[in-house]
Amino acid sequence: MGLLDVAGINVFYGRVQALRGVSLSINPGEIVALIGSNGAGKTTTLRTISGLNHATTGRVVFDGRDITAVPAHDVVRAGIGHAPEGRRLFPRMIVFDNLMMGTYARKDRAGIPADVARVYDLFPRLKERTKQLAGTLSGGEQQMLAIGRALMARPKLLMLDEPSLGLAPILCETIFRVLTEINAQGTPILLVEQNASKALDIAHRAYVLETGSIVQTGTGKELLSSPDVQRAYLGM
Amino acid sequence: MVGSLKQARIAFVEAPIGRLVNLLVILAVLYVIFILAMKVVGQGPSYFLQILTFGVANGAIYALVALGYTMVYGIIELINFAHGDLFTLGGFISVFLLPIFGLDASKAGTAGIILPLLAVFIVTMLICGAINVSIERVAYRPLRRAPRLAPLITAVGMSFVLEGVMFLWKGPFNVPYPNLLPTTGFVIGGATIGVKDIFVIVVAGILMVVLALFVSRSRLGKAMRATAQDQDATELMGIDINRTIAATFFIGAVLAGAGGTIFGLYYNTMVFDLGFSAGLFAFTAAVFGGIGNIQGAALGGLLIGLITALWDGYMESTWTQVIIFAILILVLVFRPTGLLGMRVPEK
Ligand SMILES: Nc1ncnc2c1ncn2[C@@H]1O[C@H](COP(=O)(O)OP(=O)(O)OP(=O)(O)O)[C@@H](O)[C@H]1O
Ligand SMILES: [Mg+2]
Numbered sequence: 244m245g246l247l248d249v250a251g252i253n254v255f256y257g258r259v260q261a262l263r264g265v266s267l268s269i270n271p272g273e274i275v276a277l278i279g280s281n282g283a284g285k286t287t288t289l290r291t292i293s294g295l296n297h298a299t300t301g302r303v304v305f306d307g308r309d310i311t312a313v314p315a316h317d318v319v320r321a322g323i324g325h326a327p328e329g330r331r332l333f334p335r336m337i338v339f340d341n342l343m344m345g346t347y348a349r350k351d352r353a354g355i356p357a358d359v360a361r362v363y364d365l366f367p368r369l370k371e372r373t374k375q376l377a378g379t380l381s382g383g384e385q386q387m388l389a390i391g392r393a394l395m396a397r398p399k400l401l402m403l404d405e406p407s408l409g410l411a412p413i414l415c416e417t418i419f420r421v422l423t424e425i426n427a428q429g430t431p432i433l434l435v436e437q438n439a440s441k442a443l444d445i446a447h448r449a450y451v452l453e454t455g456s457i458v459q460t461g462t463g464k465e466l467l468s469s470p471d472v473q474r475a476y477l478g479m
Numbered sequence: 480m481v482g483s484l485k486q487a488r489i490a491f492v493e494a495p496i497g498r499l500v501n502l503l504v505i506l507a508v509l510y511v512i513f514i515l516a517m518k519v520v521g522q523g524p525s526y527f528l529q530i531l532t533f534g535v536a537n538g539a540i541y542a543l544v545a546l547g548y549t550m551v552y553g554i555i556e557l558i559n560f561a562h563g564d565l566f567t568l569g570g571f572i573s574v575f576l577l578p579i580f581g582l583d584a585s586k587a588g589t590a591g592i593i594l595p596l597l598a599v600f601i602v603t604m605l606i607c608g609a610i611n612v613s614i615e616r617v618a619y620r621p622l623r624r625a626p627r628l629a630p631l632i633t634a635v636g637m638s639f640v641l642e643g644v645m646f647l648w649k650g651p652f653n654v655p656y657p658n659l660l661p662t663t664g665f666v667i668g669g670a671t672i673g674v675k676d677i678f679v680i681v682v683a684g685i686l687m688v689v690l691a692l693f694v695s696r697s698r699l700g701k702a703m704r705a706t707a708q709d710q711d712a713t714e715l716m717g718i719d720i721n722r723t724i725a726a727t728f729f730i731g732a733v734l735a736g737a738g739g740t741i742f743g744l745y746y747n748t749m750v751f752d753l754g755f756s757a758g759l760f761a762f763t764a765a766v767f768g769g770i771g772n773i774q775g776a777a778l779g780g781l782l783i784g785l786i787t788a789l790w791d792g793y794m795e796s797t798w799t800q801v802i803i804f805a806i807l808i809l810v811l812v813f814r815p816t817g818l819l820g821m822r823v824p825e826k
Contacts, residue, residue, distance in 0.1 A: 295711055315714035331712035333705055344705055347698070348717025396717070 245270045252301030261287040263455040274432045276442040279452035285435040286328045293325045294318040324398030326389040334378025345395030362391040383414040402433045439476035443467045518793040525669025530792040536676045538784020539683035543738035544761035545776040547731030553771035554707045560634040563758015564641035569739025570749040573603040588661035607736030608729040615728040645751035656743035763807040769820025
């Protein structure tokens with residue numbers, strides 16, 4: 244049993260099936276990458292784990308608890324932090340208030356200042372902009388804030404949906420460096436990425452999703468050297 | 480609605496013919512203000528003070544109702560056409576409760592009415608809140624992800640349902656509301672400021688201040704602001720958006736219920752379809768102040784109350800509704816974000 248076990252989930256949008264029997268698991272301490280082309284179902288997988296979407300069949304078990312049918316606002320309380328696709332910040336709130344929204348469901352209010360300091364430590368840029376409206380941040384800063392906001396809930400598992408999307412290479416580097424740092428501090432990560440080489444590089448294990456099904460899995464290194472993956476996702 | 484209007488407005492205002500129209504509108508508004516000012520000066524200050532008092536009292540009631548429109552719009556972008564009818568329903572429920580709490584015209588103006596009246600207010604407000612939460616649950620929530628027009632039409636339908644129920648309950652005629660408040664007042668500068676006027680202004684003012692503090696300070700207020708900006712993200716923060724939206728409908732209806740009770744006590748008459756016109760006035764107030772903006776609704780209510788009173792007092796009162804709707808149209812065309820509406824980056 245891993246920290247998270249997804250077992251054979253089928254997910255539909257109306258009559259369109261987005262996921263076909265997807266199974267994956269995450270063990271404590273791991274970075275797990277989920278790669279796949281556009282429309283493969285990566286976002287749907289994360290949303291289903293989060294409870295924003297629900298599986299018609301199959302199960303999602305987190306930390307020993309069946310969360311298949313649990314609504315999103317309770318999944319956070321169970322300990323899953325999700326920085327969703329498109330960042331989804333609160334544009335009319337300042338940076339600091341966005342971080343505070345991340346603590347909404349927390350019980351230990353006393354630990355909050357230390358976690359704010361930790362996020363500002365990981366992303367010094369956010370500290371400089373703490374009073375700025377989130378809607379006026381640059382794309383990279385917004386991504387930092389989205390990650391920071393998810394961290395503020397002190398999740399037992401952090402899920403990130405394309406954190407490097409649209410970022411300059413140098414910022415990409417920063418984001419991936421920070422992700423390994425967060426992981427080194429003890430938080431397992433489920434990472435959805437288009438930037439497959441970077442993701443496989445930092446991931447302990449990875450899954451490849453194609454039109455709603457997992458078609459390949461292995462360690463990051465194995466997938467990096469797999470001919471199929473190289474052809475389809477690494478442009479080699 | 481505001482978005483597409485904005486496009487139209489930009490295209491319109493920037494065309495040369497648009498500039499001419501702008502100028503004409505400004506001249507027309509100035510002309511109306513000038514005529515009004517001449518009449519105000521002509522009639523002397525004590526009459527003016529009288530009209531102002533009346534306007535502020537009326538405005539306070541509009542503001543209470545406008546708050547419900549603005550809060551619901553602010554959180555789910557629904558213009559809740561049934562909201563004005565909850566205002567009327569508040570009046571009807573309280574007139575039903577008065578004898579139960581031992582209140583009738585014989586006790587008018589005595590200190591003994593204070594506590595029972597407070598109880599009537601609270602029970603009325605809670606019942607209105609519960610009814611609105613049920614309406615949201617049954618009529619609007621299932622349409623949350625439907626195209627915008629669907630909940631809008633449903634709201635219009637809900638308005639008819641509520642008016643129908645009140646029609647069946649109390650009939651088509653004016654319903655007398657006992658005159659419980661003292662009819663005395665103070666004479667200031669030749670104008671009489673009634674205890675009733677003060678009552679309306681003070682009660683509405685307290686409710687609005689409590690609401691503003693609650694929304695800016697409480698966890699629920701935070702959840703409401705977050706829900707207004709991004710529902711999925713709000714769920715991911717651990718906030719139950721269904722509960723938050725229900726709470727918004729509850730608070731809006733609580734204020735409408737109080738508004739209806741205040742209206743009854745002030746005017747001593749109600750009618751089943753009062754919510755139609757009062758609702759449109761309050762809605763105009765909400766748009767005027769900037770729909771979605773709580774302070775804006777309070778300001779808009781006050782201004783609409785004053786404009787109504789000035790027009791009724793100095794000009795042809797048959798034209799008052801026309802003026803109010805002209806304001807609604809002008810605001811929607813020239814400043815859809817209203818007086819205090821926020822201009823925000825939406826990335
Ligand atoms: N709200 C929706 N309604 C209908 N179909 C949807 C919806 N969201 C996603 N889909 C469909 O489900 C499938 C999976 O979409 P999903 O967003 O999970 O893909 P993805 O792997 O995240 O793609 P991308 O890399 O482009 O973000 C796609 O075919 C998509 O068209
Ligand atoms: Mg996606």
